[in-house]
Amino acid sequence: MSDCLVLNSNGVPVTLLPLSVISWQESIKFMTLNKVEVLKWHTDWVVRSPNWSTPVPSVVMLKEYLKPKEVVRFSRTNLYIRDGGECQYCGLPLDHREATVDHVIPASNGGKTTWANCTIACMKCNVSKGNKHYIFPMSIPHKPSYYELIKKRKQLKFTVKHKEWLQFIE
Numbered sequence: 001m002s003d004c005l006v007l008n009s010n011g012v013p014v015t016l017l018p019l020s021v022i023s024w025q026e027s028i029k030f031m032t033l034n035k036v037e038v039l040k041w042h043t044d045w046v047v048r049s050p051n052w053s054t055p056v057p058s059v060v061m062l063k064e065y066l067k068p069k070e071v072v073r074f075s076r077t078n079l080y081i082r083d084g085g086e087c088q089y090c091g092l093p094l095d096h097r098e099a100t101v102d103h104v105i106p107a108s109n110g111g112k113t114t115w116a117n118c119t120i121a122c123m124k125c126n127v128s129k130g131n132k133h134y135i136f137p138m139s140i141p142h143k144p145s146y147y148e149l150i151k152k153r154k155q156l157k158f159t160v161k162h163k164e165w166l167q168f169i170e
């Protein structure tokens with residue numbers, strides 16, 4: 001799914017949240033349509049058809065500038081970034097995979113799955129909090145701006161599918 005990083009014509013990813021990536025099929029399609037310039041190839045990956053073969057692009061740059069949409073989508077990953085990757089009840093730094101989404105007002109009590117009602121919590125705090133709604137997170141949940149999220153994103157350790165992408169992201 002995410003085989004090729006897409007950079008805008010100014011050399012930075014079209015979007016960071018989520019990272020602008022496309023499948024290998026799309027990367028080859030854009031390449032043959034002459035819409036992108038390939039900056040890096042996968043060194044160990046060649047695809048073949050009866051008539052031709054090509055290495056798979058790893059990083060491509062758009063030839064025409066695409067105006068980025070600076071939208072903040074509600075997602076577990078963006079919530080994790082907003083909360084600095086820390087449990088909002090005990091402060092424990094969490095790995096992205098072990099972070100859970102906690103509803104401050106429990107969903108069973110009508111709490112909504114929104115920026116204003118969700119925080120990142122460790123499993124232990126999430127379970128022990130359960131349906132109690134007199135326990136509040138350290139920071140008041142809010143909808144972050146795009147720039148707030150980008151700034152926080154840069155403070156967190158970035159893991160990407162392919163190491164060679166990092167030089168285009170940091």
Ligand SMILES: [Zn+2]
Nearest residue numbers: 087090122125
């Ligand atoms: Zn915790």
